[in-house]
Amino acid sequence: MLSAVKACAVSRPVLGAASRLAAKHRTFAAFGQLSRFYHKPARSSVFKKLEKDDVRHFEKILPAETILATPAVGGSADPIELEGFNADWLNKYRGNSQLILRPKTTKEVSEILKYCNDQGIAVVPQGGNTGLVGGSVPVHDEVVLSLRNMNKIRSYDELSGILVCDAGCVLEELGNYVGERDHIMPLDLGAKGSCHIGGNVATNAGGIRFLRYGTLHGSVLGLEVVLPDGTILDNMSTLRKDNTGYDLKQLFIGSEGSLGVITGVSIATPRKPSSVNVAVLGVPSYENVQQAFKLARRRCGEILSAYEFWDANCMGAVLKHQELKNPLSSDFPFYVLIETSGSNKDHDDEKMGALLEELMEQGIVEDGALAQDDSQISRMWAMREGIPESLGKTGPTYKYDVSIPIPVLYDIVGDIAGRLESAKLYSPGETGNPVRLVCGYGHIGDGNLHLNVVAEKFEDRVTNIFEPYVYEWVSSHRGSISAEHGVGLMKRDYLGYSKSPEMISYMKRIKDLFDPKGILNPYKVV
Amino acid sequence: MLSAVKACAVSRPVLGAASRLAAKHRTFAAFGQLSRFYHKPARSSVFKKLEKDDVRHFEKILPAETILATPAVGGSADPIELEGFNADWLNKYRGNSQLILRPKTTKEVSEILKYCNDQGIAVVPQGGNTGLVGGSVPVHDEVVLSLRNMNKIRSYDELSGILVCDAGCVLEELGNYVGERDHIMPLDLGAKGSCHIGGNVATNAGGIRFLRYGTLHGSVLGLEVVLPDGTILDNMSTLRKDNTGYDLKQLFIGSEGSLGVITGVSIATPRKPSSVNVAVLGVPSYENVQQAFKLARRRCGEILSAYEFWDANCMGAVLKHQELKNPLSSDFPFYVLIETSGSNKDHDDEKMGALLEELMEQGIVEDGALAQDDSQISRMWAMREGIPESLGKTGPTYKYDVSIPIPVLYDIVGDIAGRLESAKLYSPGETGNPVRLVCGYGHIGDGNLHLNVVAEKFEDRVTNIFEPYVYEWVSSHRGSISAEHGVGLMKRDYLGYSKSPEMISYMKRIKDLFDPKGILNPYKVV
Structure with missing residues (x-):
């Protein structure tokens, strides 16, 4: 699913409001009952409805060009200008904010939040708005606090590789900046051309460098939070x-803007590798996919930087829908992409x-192809990254982004396929059934599986086979129902499948501690 | 200072109470006014004084052999048996607990804490008791909750390298266990023969693998906490x-047992490197130490596993007090130890x-020696690790464990030396002054300096030159007054030098949230 972001976000055009709405319409037409997955909670009456006087106040404390207010709240902006802030880029989630604030300084962020907190006005912090779980758009009429005008690099130490910057810096631009200084960002993901480092934090x-450079809980050294x-x-x-007291910054990493607004980030950047190799392998079984991973860790050790896999159904969709050829001599049940990066x-x-x-x-593997140049490297990655788009072209796709212990990671794919077959909804290789394809791919090294079910259309008799079954399955294996996408609006009601009641209770207490009035990113996370 | 632990803890004998007390006496005799640094707060009247009925209660819920109670609270243990729990291994900090509980299960830990919380009885969680800041021993009569009986490995997945174990497992034993399975623990430190993984978390x-494998905030995947x-x-x-809600476990990493008792740990273990190289270099300036670090990162990249430095004064002390020879042809202002580990x-x-x-x-360097075998590798490490002990043999030593941005890391050493010289307390190379040596060493890669001042004796006219000056200096460079040792009892009053009032205020609120009665490790951290 991450790769979906990569494949789509990089090339996605900046749509005008009209075409975005059209796109939305098409999406819903094609996907049928998609909305059932995204229960929209009622607006909380606790929050004040924005008034013209509120906008007047913001006009006093912010430069005029940083405010986008519709006539409904006394402004002069065409509501169409607010579209890009009100809807996520897939047009799945849509709010109705009448006011967008784009402060330039931390002090301005502080003044905005103080006022909203005093007045009981709900606020959604927004970075590049590339999320997939509805976390960065308003649900109702929350004020959007966009960080896009806070995009300065504050300092960079080439010796230590430590970068300090505003939260609104675009990931790709940071990558270019440190790249010119012989370093890379410790994370990379498809949305890098749009996403902000503050939103990443x-x-x-996660992303495609996770296997090598690990979690942001390790790379992020400091945060400035309002x-x-x-x-x-x-x-x-x-x-x-720095072991001086509780490491509070860790709480904000992954809190999806619900505890505070990240305005500055200090992050350690690794040295740029001078050599990259990529190979694609044909593998006869998932057992062998694991064996190959074990051997890759042993032989390549410190230079192993990615280990991705996908199954034959994924490959079939890719070869059908992408301008790519199988680099191997024949078809295999599983494919693996190995990348090394070294000095x-x-x-x-x-x-x-x-x-x-x-x-x-x-x-352990039956065939393999080693990329001979950058163009072959790109094509091999395109094969892996083309999976989500290719599945989307095959039909409406149910997508689950889960973490499961590696030994049983792929079991769930066969399990779901079997349940669908028993229910006479799916017959592998045959057409004309309600379900066209059940397949799996993901980051083996991270234990992160993307389980996809491609259907004729979204319908209850199909959905009921694996929902909530998938969540129960993941839960029974102590997995995570959200490996890297977060909770947002989409999975708030399902948190209990991955976290105990005690954990959720303490999450709520933490929320109350930092945000007693609950004004920050309401209706989401916990 | 970490290396001090390494050098001393590994070889320290298990002292009986009498010799421990004798050692304490000697320490205080030699070190004079050391106690001034360790202000002992008054006992809080909030906490209940332990009664015989309390011990009766614990006898009902715990196996007899897990309880150590003195006659003062109705038990039969000789108070001497409690010595090892009441004092830290350096005999700097000393409490007066009359009850040691060593539960075997998480459920027992839960029952103990519930009772203590209900009754208002203060508790100190204790792992291997190898800390250096007084965090793991009682200040007054707190009940000691030792995790040493919780020492089982719960599971190990050789494919992913993920270890799940009780908190009381000894680090070295875990290292041996995963070592037999071709992995290493992601941290290593001198106290590994005694310290518990729960205490580490x-x-x-930090330790000597930090440069390569990073912080525990990245390696620890899960915790069980009571x-x-x-x-x-x-x-x-x-x-x-796993992005399902706030990452609460992060709060307990580094909380020094003041928010909850860690009873289980899930941690990722890296593959064991099959090749290790070590070199010692002679370097003409600190500027060159930095340049060499930069080049080492570029040339060795992914295999660089340690980059340590020390100055000429450290080397002089080592060569005087250890059975080691300078592997280089002459003397240099700075020495660097580089280690690589690869596959x-x-x-x-x-x-x-x-x-x-x-x-x-x-x-950039003027001389270098590359270890030709394991024995030479050991001797080179012994040189670095022998510094603290050698300084200790030179005289009573003021020790500061600080993090400072690398470019100015060593400036503080010259600064302090200059202030002492101006005050006529120190003259480099001369004897007979109140201060014998000012020197620095540490982990360049981590920005972690150990600043040491060796004196004739601890006395105010010396102390006043650099205290609180060192803290102010570190603070003005946005450094940390505790890089890796933590706060404990020792630095609680100095937290403000590294953390803002707002940060400390929220730390206290977090403490109140998890421990509203304040029974857990009182008088410490915040």
């Missing part, structure tokens, strides 16, 4: 080690070569 | 990715060789 984004009451929590450390090309070539040889000799 | 231990009211917070995930010996040798050649050619 707020959602604890709390709902306007308090500026300055925890902008540039230190790798010495000769060494990396040798390690990768030895690994591939051993995998073939031991019969 | 509770104190967010809250003061007995609630068991089960967050024992074995997933690398291919030929490749690693080539990378390290090329780095050393380039460092010499460019004149």
